[in-house]
Amino acid sequence: MRSEFLKAALISLLLFLIFIGAWHMATLPKESATLAGANAEYAALMGKGAEKSGGFPPPAEVGRAFVTYLSDPFYDRGPNDKGIAIQLAHSLGRVGMGFFLAVLVALPLGFAIGMSPLLTRALDPFIQVLKPVSPLAWMPLALYTLKDSSVSGVFVIFICSIWPMLINTAFGVASVRRDWLNVARTLEVRPLRKAFLVILPAAAPTILTGMRISMGIAWLVIVAAEMLVGGTGIGYFVWNEWNNLALPNVIFAITMIGVVGMLLDMVFGRLQKLVTYRE
Amino acid sequence: MSSHFLLVEALKKVYPSGAGGKDNPPVFEDIHFHIDKGEFVCIVGHSGCGKTTILNVLAGLEQATAGDAFMDGREVKGPSLDRGVVFQSHALMPWMSVLGNVAFAVKSKWPDWSRDKITAHCTRYLEMVGLGQSIHKKPSELSGGMKQRVGIARAFAIQPKMLLLDEPFGALDALTRGTIQDELLKIVQATHQTVFMITHDVDEAILLADKILLMSNGPHAKIAEIVEITMPRQRTRAAIHHDPQYYLIRNHLVDFLVNRSKSYAGADAEMFHDAKNPPVVRPGLERERAPVLTLTTETPAPPLKRAINH
Numbered sequence: 263m264r265s266e267f268l269k270a271a272l273i274s275l276l277l278f279l280i281f282i283g284a285w286h287m288a289t290l291p292k293e294s295a296t297l298a299g300a301n302a303e304y305a306a307l308m309g310k311g312a313e314k315s316g317g318f319p320p321p322a323e324v325g326r327a328f329v330t331y332l333s334d335p336f337y338d339r340g341p342n343d344k345g346i347a348i349q350l351a352h353s354l355g356r357v358g359m360g361f362f363l364a365v366l367v368a369l370p371l372g373f374a375i376g377m378s379p380l381l382t383r384a385l386d387p388f389i390q391v392l393k394p395v396s397p398l399a400w401m402p403l404a405l406y407t408l409k410d411s412s413v414s415g416v417f418v419i420f421i422c423s424i425w426p427m428l429i430n431t432a433f434g435v436a437s438v439r440r441d442w443l444n445v446a447r448t449l450e451v452r453p454l455r456k457a458f459l460v461i462l463p464a465a466a467p468t469i470l471t472g473m474r475i476s477m478g479i480a481w482l483v484i485v486a487a488e489m490l491v492g493g494t495g496i497g498y499f500v501w502n503e504w505n506n507l508a509l510p511n512v513i514f515a516i517t518m519i520g521v522v523g524m525l526l527d528m529v530f531g532r533l534q535k536l537v538t539y540r541e
Numbered sequence: 542m543s544s545h546f547l548l549v550e551a552l553k554k555v556y557p558s559g560a561g562g563k564d565n566p567p568v569f570e571d572i573h574f575h576i577d578k579g580e581f582v583c584i585v586g587h588s589g590c591g592k593t594t595i596l597n598v599l600a601g602l603e604q605a606t607a608g609d610a611f612m613d614g615r616e617v618k619g620p621s622l623d624r625g626v627v628f629q630s631h632a633l634m635p636w637m638s639v640l641g642n643v644a645f646a647v648k649s650k651w652p653d654w655s656r657d658k659i660t661a662h663c664t665r666y667l668e669m670v671g672l673g674q675s676i677h678k679k680p681s682e683l684s685g686g687m688k689q690r691v692g693i694a695r696a697f698a699i700q701p702k703m704l705l706l707d708e709p710f711g712a713l714d715a716l717t718r719g720t721i722q723d724e725l726l727k728i729v730q731a732t733h734q735t736v737f738m739i740t741h742d743v744d745e746a747i748l749l750a751d752k753i754l755l756m757s758n759g760p761h762a763k764i765a766e767i768v769e770i771t772m773p774r775q776r777t778r779a780a781i782h783h784d785p786q787y788y789l790i791r792n793h794l795v796d797f798l799v800n801r802s803k804s805y806a807g808a809d810a811e812m813f814h815d816a817k818n819p820p821v822v823r824p825g826l827e828r829e830r831a832p833v834l835t836l837t838t839e840t841p842a843p844p845l846k847r848a849i850n851h
Contacts, residue, residue, distance in 0.1 A: 444632065
C-alpha cells in the first residue's frame with residue numbers, strides 16, 4: 263500500500279515534469295535574427311522592450327509570477343493591486359457568506375419537504391424550474407434589487423448553493439429508515455428530539471453530500487460572478503490580469519483557484535466521513 | 542372485559558387497493574383474544590396472515606380498519622412507552638454506540654434522570670443480555686445475534702408493561718437463536734414480563750410460550766385455535782424435548798400449519814368455528830387426541846376451493 267502510494271506520487275511528478283518540459287520547448291523564443299532586427303523598431307514603437315516576447319509565456323515566466331505573488335501575499339496597493347491572499351479572502355468570504363445563508367434556508371426547508379409528501383409535491387415544480395437556471399442569470403435582478411455589487415455576488419452564491427443542499431436534504435430526510443422512525447415513535451420521542459437525534463444523523467451523510475456539491479458549484483460560480491461585478495476577489499484578479507495582458511498572472515490565478523477548490527472539497531470530504539455511519 | 546390485561550376485539554385490517562380497483566379482501570378479520578398479566582403469548586401462522594399487522598396495531602404503529610385493542614383497561618391508540626417493541630431487523634441506530642442506543646430509549650422514558658443514573662440503568666440491562674463488555678461499541682461492530690440482544694435490552698430497559706416481539710430471532714442462525722432464546726426465557730421468568738411474540742419457529746413457540754395463538758391463512762385470516770402449553774414453566778432448551786408432552790404439542794402445531802391452517806376461510810368454516818371464542822386446546826395433556834377438525838380433513842373440500850387454497 264505504501265509503495266503503491268509512492269509509485270503514484272512518482273508518476274504524478276514525472277507527468278508534471280514532462281508537461282513543464284513540453285511547455286518550455288513549445289514556448290522557446292524563435293531564433294530568427296533578421297525578423298527580430300526588422301521588428302525591433304516596431305516593438306520599440308509599441309512601447310515594449312525588445313527582450314519581451316509577445317507569445318504564450320514560458321514556464322519560467324509563470325514561475326516568476328508564482329514567486330512574486332506568493333512571497334508577498336498580503337500587500338494592498340489600492341483597488342487594482344492587492345496580494346493574492348487578500349483576493350482569495352474576498353472570494354472565500356463571499357462564498358462562505360452565500361453558502362452559510364443557503365444552509366440556513368436549505369436545511370430547514372429541506373427537512374420540511376422531506377417530512378411532508380404534500381410539500382414535496384407542492385414545491386417540486388418551483389425547484390425543477392429554478393434549479394437549472396444558471397446562477398449568473400440572476401445577476402441583473404440581484405444588481406437591480408440589491409444595488410450593491412458585492413452583495414449581489416453573495417446572492418448569486420446563495421442561489422446556486424441552495425439547490426443541491428435542498429434536494430439532498432429533502433431526499434435524505436424522506437428516506438430515513440422506517441425502522442428508526444418506528445423506534446422513535448414507540449419511544450414517544452418528542453418531535454424536536456426526533457429531528458435532531460434520529461432524522462438529522464440518519465440523513466447527515468446525504469445532506470453533507472449535497473453541501474459538498476453546493477460548495478463545488480459555489481467555488482466555480484464565484485470566479486465568473488466576480489469577473490462580472492468586479493472590485494475584489496480572485497475572479498476580478500483574473501479579469502484584471504487579462505486586461506493587463508499578464509498571462510503568467512492569469513495562469514498563476516488559475517492554479518490558485520484549483521488549489522483552493524481542492525482544499526474546500528477536502529474539508530467537506532472530511533466532514534462527510536465524520537458523519538457517515540456503517541450499518 | 543377489564544379482567545384481562547390485554548384485550549383484542551373484532552380486529553380487522555383491509556389494505557387499500559391500488560388505483561381505483563375494488564377493495565382488497567381483509568387480511569384478517571374477527572380477531573378476538575386476550576392476554577393476562579405475566580403471560581407469554583406466541584402467535585404462529587403462515588406468511589401473509591397479518592401477524593405483523595396485529596403486532597403493529599398493538600404497538601400503535603398501525604391503525605386497524607375495525608375493532609379495538611385495550612391494554613390495562615385503556616384503548617390502544619398510537620405508540621406508547623408502556624409497550625416495548627423488539628423489531629425483526631433490530632433497528633439500532635448505527636451512529637450511536639450500544640450504550641447510546643439503550644440510553645436513547647431510557648432517556649425517552651425518564652427525561653429527568655441524570656446521566657450517571659441512565660448509564661447505570663442501561664449497563665444493568667446490557668449486562669443482563671450478556672453485553673457488558675461491548676457497551677461502547679458501534680452496532681456495526683457486533684454480530685447479528687449481539688445486535689438483536691441490544692434490541693432486547695433496549696425494549697426491557699424502559700420497563701414496559703408489555704413487550705412486543707416481531708420475529709426477533711428470524712434472521713439469526715440456529716445456534717445463536719438457541720442461546721438468545723435461553724436468555725430471553727431467563728429474563729422473562731425473572732421479570733414476569735407480559736410478552737406477545739411473533740414467530741415462525743414451532744419449537745421456539747413451545748419453549749417460550751404459555752399459550753400459542755394459531756392463525757389460519759390469509760386473506761380472511763382468523764385465530765383458529767388457542768393452544769395452551771401445559772408443560773411446567775421452568776423449561777430449558779436442553780431438557781424440553783424429553784418432556785412427554787413436547788411432541789404431542791409439537792405434532793399438533795405442525796399438523797395445524799401443514800394441513801388445517803387453510804380450511805378456516807369461507808362460509809363452511811363458520812359452521813364449525815367460532816372466531817369470537819376460538820377453541821382452547823391442550824394437546825400436551827390429551828394422549829392421542831383426535832384433531833379438532835378431523836371432520837373437515839376427511840370430507841374433501843370442493844375442487845374449486847382446493848384450487849384456490851393451493
